[in-house]
Amino acid sequence: MAAKQVSRRRFLTDMARTACGVSLFALGLGLYARRGNALPPEFIRPPGALDEEKFLAACTRCGICVRDCPYGILKLAELGGENPATGTPYFIARTGPCEMCEDIPCIPNCPTGALDHALTDIEKARMGLAVLIDQEACIAFQGLRCEVCFNVCPVRGKAITLEYQPNKRSGRHAMFIPVVHSEYCTGCGLCEKACILEREAIKVLPIRLAKGELGRHYRLGWKEKAKRGGSLVTPDREHRFNLPEGVEYDYSTGRIYMKDKSGKAGSTADPAKPKGGAASILNRGIQEAK
Amino acid sequence: MATPIEELGHDALAKKGWLGAYRWLILRRITQLSILGLFLLGPLAGIWILKGNLSSSLLLDTVPMVEPIVFLQMLAAGAVGITTTTVIGFLIVMVFYALVGGRAYCAWVCPVNIVTDTAHWLRRKLGIRTSAKIPDHARWWMLGFVLVVAAATGSLAWELVNPVSLTHRGIIYGMGAGWAVILGIFAYDLLIARHGWCGHLCPMGALYSAIGSMSAIRMRSDNRAACDDCMECFEVCPEPRILPPALKQGMKQGLPPAVLSSLCTNCGRCADICAKDVFAFGLVLPRERMASPSREGAAKAVDEGTIKQAP
Numbered sequence: 001m002a003a004k005q006v007s008r009r010r011f012l013t014d015m016a017r018t019a020c021g022v023s024l025f026a027l028g029l030g031l032y033a034r035r036g037n038a039l040p041p042e043f044i045r046p047p048g049a050l051d052e053e054k055f056l057a058a059c060t061r062c063g064i065c066v067r068d069c070p071y072g073i074l075k076l077a078e079l080g081g082e083n084p085a086t087g088t089p090y091f092i093a094r095t096g097p098c099e100m101c102e103d104i105p106c107i108p109n110c111p112t113g114a115l116d117h118a119l120t121d122i123e124k125a126r127m128g129l130a131v132l133i134d135q136e137a138c139i140a141f142q143g144l145r146c147e148v149c150f151n152v153c154p155v156r157g158k159a160i161t162l163e164y165q166p167n168k169r170s171g172r173h174a175m176f177i178p179v180v181h182s183e184y185c186t187g188c189g190l191c192e193k194a195c196i197l198e199r200e201a202i203k204v205l206p207i208r209l210a211k212g213e214l215g216r217h218y219r220l221g222w223k224e225k226a227k228r229g230g231s232l233v234t235p236d237r238e239h240r241f242n243l244p245e246g247v248e249y250d251y252s253t254g255r256i257y258m259k260d261k262s263g264k265a266g267s268t269a270d271p272a273k274p275k276g277g278a279a280s281i282l283n284r285g286i287q288e289a290k
Numbered sequence: 291m292a293t294p295i296e297e298l299g300h301d302a303l304a305k306k307g308w309l310g311a312y313r314w315l316i317l318r319r320i321t322q323l324s325i326l327g328l329f330l331l332g333p334l335a336g337i338w339i340l341k342g343n344l345s346s347s348l349l350l351d352t353v354p355m356v357e358p359i360v361f362l363q364m365l366a367a368g369a370v371g372i373t374t375t376t377v378i379g380f381l382i383v384m385v386f387y388a389l390v391g392g393r394a395y396c397a398w399v400c401p402v403n404i405v406t407d408t409a410h411w412l413r414r415k416l417g418i419r420t421s422a423k424i425p426d427h428a429r430w431w432m433l434g435f436v437l438v439v440a441a442a443t444g445s446l447a448w449e450l451v452n453p454v455s456l457t458h459r460g461i462i463y464g465m466g467a468g469w470a471v472i473l474g475i476f477a478y479d480l481l482i483a484r485h486g487w488c489g490h491l492c493p494m495g496a497l498y499s500a501i502g503s504m505s506a507i508r509m510r511s512d513n514r515a516a517c518d519d520c521m522e523c524f525e526v527c528p529e530p531r532i533l534p535p536a537l538k539q540g541m542k543q544g545l546p547p548a549v550l551s552s553l554c555t556n557c558g559r560c561a562d563i564c565a566k567d568v569f570a571f572g573l574v575l576p577r578e579r580m581a582s583p584s585r586e587g588a589a590k591a592v593d594e595g596t597i598k599q600a601p
Contacts, residue, residue, distance in 0.1 A: 014425045014427075015425075015427075017425065018425045018427060018428045018431050019431060021428070022428065022431040022432055022434075022435050023435070025432070025435065026435035026438060026439050029435075029439050029447055029448065029450075029451065030439050030442055030443060030447065032447075032450065032451070033439065033443045033445060033447040033450060034443075036447075036450040036451075037443065037445050037447075037450070050370065050371060053444060053445075054369070054370050054371065056367075056444070056445035056446065057364060057367035057368060057369035057370070057371070057440075057444055057445050057446065058364065058369040058370060058371025058372075059371075059446070060345045060346040060356060060357070060360050060364075060446075061343075061345050061360075061446070061449055061455065061459065062342035062343050062345045062346040062347060063342055063343055063459065063462070063463050064341055064342045064346070064347070064348055066463065067332060067333070067338075067341050067342070068341075075463070075464070076459060076463040076464065077466075078460070078463075078464050078465060078466020078467065078468065079450075079451070079456060079460075079465075079466045079467040079468045079470075079471065080466050080467025080468075080470075081466065081467070083466065085445070085449075085450060086449065086450045086451070086456070086466075087345070087449055087450075087455065087456075087459050087463075109341070109348055109351070111342075111346045111348070111354050111356055111373070111375050111376055111379055112346075112364070112369070112371040112372060112373055112375075112376045113370065113371030113372070113373050114371045117373070
């Protein structure tokens with residue numbers, strides 16, 4: 001009987017000892033996972049990757065996507081350093097951007113849905129978002145012609161456009177400013193790779209870092225009005241201009257008309273056919289501004 | 291009489307020759323390295339037979355395979371990405387190891403086996419006899435907690451540090467600081483605990499032992515009457531506590547002549563080292579298995595001294 005009690009005690013002690021040891025291990029692993037699962041911003045997931053949180057539950061870390069990438073840009077994270085979660089795939093835009101293959105070969109063999117098999121149009125991929133992050137360094141802002149990022153962009157003319165701004169330094173030139181549009185940018189990183197600076201001024205960032213978000217309660221009056229087809233509160237009041245007597249401003253065309261003698265707006269001031277006179281001169285100004 | 295440790299394997303060598311005394315060990319090393327080689331053939335030579343790594347892979351670009359512990363972690367983490375391919379890959383691996391013996395993975399596939407076998411060999415050569423005592427159920431706790439941590443973090447957290455996938459992936463894709471983990475396992479097995487990792491802690495070993503527990507392919511000991519108690523098999527067996535029921539102890543109790551414990555890795559070292567040819571691989575049908583004792587029973591037999599533990 002005594003022997004049995006001792007063995008029961010030993011059994012319980014053994015169990016407690018193991019439970020304690022393994023719990024410590026689990027605690028350590030859990031705490032390490034917080035750091036080990038972090039994704040530093042310069043590491044970009046392959047196209048079709050689920051949101052990072054879901055990706056870490058779905059990716060088996062097998063590297064089949066790495067093998068199927070014809071450009072060899074994907075790598076599996078190694079243990080240690082500032083790397084993403086051990087064994088997960090990534091690329092670094094500055095050294096090897098996604099070439100945006102039309103058939104997206106990295107996705108179909110993914111054994112799980114970590115890379116979304118529903119993504120078949122590479123232009124719908126959202127690996128990140130290019131951001132022209134340093135306007136002080138970008139030479140376009142010095143008034144110099146570069147436009148390399150605009151020219152290499154595979155979603156040409158949509159993801160990056162050139163917007164003209166007056167060059168205030170010279171007073172008579174235009175600056176060709178590259179502007180990224182999140183509606184089209186796939187985050188492939190070709191622009192970051194191509195940026196001519198020593199260190200790139202345009203970088204692909206994770207969307208969570210690159211995008212702001214308007215408060216959900218915001219309503220933009222003009223959009224709401226367009227949706228409804230008219231004012232939501234009181235009817236619009238007619239705007240009053242301080243125009244000389246006999247002159248009228250037309251809302252819809254933005255033009256100025258001379259009233260004819262009957263008091264109705266006449267067509268004497270059609271700028272397409274300038275006839276001289278006060279209204280024509282005023283309208284010519286509008287035309288030039290356009 | 292128990293063979294002195296310095297003479298371990300001498301009888302087998304004398305009787306069966308080098309090839310006979312290391313047959314299963316050589317076959318295992320060839321298998322382990324071939325599997326690694328098949329994964330490396332693609333990136334190094336452009337011949338794509340196996341793509342991926344042991345965590346999941348694609349055979350001839352068609353047959354998917356998914357590591358069970360990875361699949362279970364996905365379930366625990368609530369992964370949204372489990373596809374038909376994932377499930378098929380998981381089932382293929384499950385069925386295969388349920389048939390050939392789950393822990394055959396440990397002895398014939400796992401790359402860490404080479405590391406821990408080497409540590410064990412060096413331990414013997416250096417005469418290190420001390421060992422921390424780790425309870426046998428620790429590996430099950432490890433398996434449980436691996437799943438708990440996966441659920442708690444919502445990620446395959448164990449795969450951040452899993453020595454098995456680190457080693458295999460590291461060799462194929464790049465090791466990084468993974469060497470430190472492998473070295474840690476080696477030092478732990480060498481200096482702290484005998485068969486410390488594979489034999490006590492590895493949660494994958496626990497899972498594979500569960501998967502293959504009913505496998506028919508077993509180490510049989512039909513010739514156990516010839517056993518001369520040299521104890522050499524206890525010295526080389528990675529799970530020595532599972533041997534007594536298959537040997538004279540089991541014979542006295544009327545147990546079937548086979549190693550029936552699910553912890554057996556089907557490594558075949560006992561067959562290699564035995565000069566009396568007690569062991570040979572064979573089949574154990576369910577009828578015969580009915581008489582199998584529990585693992586506790588076997589361990590108790592060792593504790594009670596009816597069977598002497600390896601020196």
